[in-house]
Amino acid sequence: MKEMPEKTRRNFLKDCAIGALAATAAPLAFAHDVNPGSANPPKSKVVVARDAALYGSGANPEAARVEKLLDRAMQTYSDSSDPVAPWKKLFKPNEVVGLKVNTIAGPGLSTHVALVDAICERLKAAGIKPGNIVVWDRTNGELERAGFTLSSDPNRVRIIGTDSKDVGYDETAFSYGVVKTRLSNLLTRTCDAMINVPILKNHSMAGVTLALKNMYGVNNNPDRLHPNNCCPGVADLNMLAPIRNKFRLVVADAMTGCFEGGPMFKPQYAWRYNGIIVATDPVAIDQTAWDIIEHKRAERGMKSLLQAGLAPKYISVAANPEHRLGTDDPKRIALQEV
Numbered sequence: 001m002k003e004m005p006e007k008t009r010r011n012f013l014k015d016c017a018i019g020a021l022a023a024t025a026a027p028l029a030f031a032h033d034v035n036p037g038s039a040n041p042p043k044s045k046v047v048v049a050r051d052a053a054l055y056g057s058g059a060n061p062e063a064a065r066v067e068k069l070l071d072r073a074m075q076t077y078s079d080s081s082d083p084v085a086p087w088k089k090l091f092k093p094n095e096v097v098g099l100k101v102n103t104i105a106g107p108g109l110s111t112h113v114a115l116v117d118a119i120c121e122r123l124k125a126a127g128i129k130p131g132n133i134v135v136w137d138r139t140n141g142e143l144e145r146a147g148f149t150l151s152s153d154p155n156r157v158r159i160i161g162t163d164s165k166d167v168g169y170d171e172t173a174f175s176y177g178v179v180k181t182r183l184s185n186l187l188t189r190t191c192d193a194m195i196n197v198p199i200l201k202n203h204s205m206a207g208v209t210l211a212l213k214n215m216y217g218v219n220n221n222p223d224r225l226h227p228n229n230c231c232p233g234v235a236d237l238n239m240l241a242p243i244r245n246k247f248r249l250v251v252a253d254a255m256t257g258c259f260e261g262g263p264m265f266k267p268q269y270a271w272r273y274n275g276i277i278v279a280t281d282p283v284a285i286d287q288t289a290w291d292i293i294e295h296k297r298a299e300r301g302m303k304s305l306l307q308a309g310l311a312p313k314y315i316s317v318a319a320n321p322e323h324r325l326g327t328d329d330p331k332r333i334a335l336q337e338v
Contacts, residue, residue: 043334044281044327046288049073050337054255054274060114061255066276067118070251073278074122076338084125090248091193093127098134098191098246102199102214102253103146108265110146111197111253115276119195119251120157135159136186138217162186162218169220177236181219187242194247196282200257200273200289206230207305207312209263210289211250211282212238212325234314235323238282244325250285252277259296271296283318283326284333290315 049072054061071083078086091097099119101111120133131154137143140150140161151159160167162184169182170189187194198214205226206213212234216222225233238244254275261269273292279285290312294304305311319328327333 041327041332043332044279044284045077045334045336046277046279046281046284047073047077048254048275048277048288048292048335048337049076050273050275052274055272061112063114063117066112066114066255067121069276070115070118070122072338073251073276076336077278084122087122087126091123091126091128093129094132095128095192096132096134096190097123097128098136098186098194099197100187100194100214100218100247101135101137101143101146101148101197102217103137103142103148104217105199105201105263105265106142106145107147108267109199109201109256109258109262109270110142111199112255113147115251115253115255116148116197119197130156131158133157134186134191136184137161139163160186174240174242176239177232179219179225179233179236179240181221181224181237181240183220183240183242184218187218187246191246196247196250196252198250198252200252200254200275200277200292202258202260202262202269202293202305202310203230203312204262204310206234206314207310208286208290208293208315210252210286211279212286212314212318215243218243229310229313231314232317235318235320235325238318238325239323247282248280250277250279250282252279252285252289254289254292257293257296259293259300260302281326281333283315283328286312286315286318287328287330287333288335 049069051065051069054065056062074086075083080086103110116135123133143161148159167185170185173180173182196211196214198210201209203209206229215237254273254277256270257273258270277285315328318325
């Protein structure tokens, strides 16, 4: 038999290891039932934690308050008195854990550094080595503009973009429905498990962008998935195996959100919601985000997204029997506000 080239061999072995990990992973205590045909499907839990004094008198949220707010959200979600216990349930010490942030809008409307720092501290307390934590997004430039300091040091938390040297997109093309794309090597080859850290905001085409839409930052051709209000593009993209198998938790940055004019920052449409939203069901948390944005639009006397022709219809598609990515049914969402 002809011997594989070394690079191909390494990729083959990596693929086998990823497949074996996915096949043997134990069910998580946080996991939600995405099968609406179950006899007694449990509700999908969504926790909204808020702190009116989060920003104090400054322009940025106070780090100590962000850490306490994150603990409150995660402990409520997991019914735990120990702030580290939820992280130990979700992640194993030998795993490489990625944080997919959202930095496209710059410093005014990107995942806050203080929230990322708080998550990293809890992961380290749970036994994850600093070098096995990877904070990433599409580009180094966007990360830096949002306030992150790039680092590829294997002994500390790594902060890198897919456009970094020797990263790029996986040579394998993944497809489902209208999607045919290549995914960041940071998702497919570097990280064993992922945390989705999106921003609460309106989107001028999709209507709402939070957990599901944040995946447009992990593939090489998101521009092709925007027609028809990003539907079924968003839902189909989230069906790809690396996304479905590796993303275990959503910690949504709802400290500053936008209710119009997104995804870019327009100060006249931004407001301090002072919150962190936690869930493992990406559909349920997106449905919750839609409700929050609609409430703010109504408060400002604006048309609803439905009236404006911008209802995020991809949410119901993601919940349908074909996709089963979560639930958008309010009766099956257990919302806790703390």
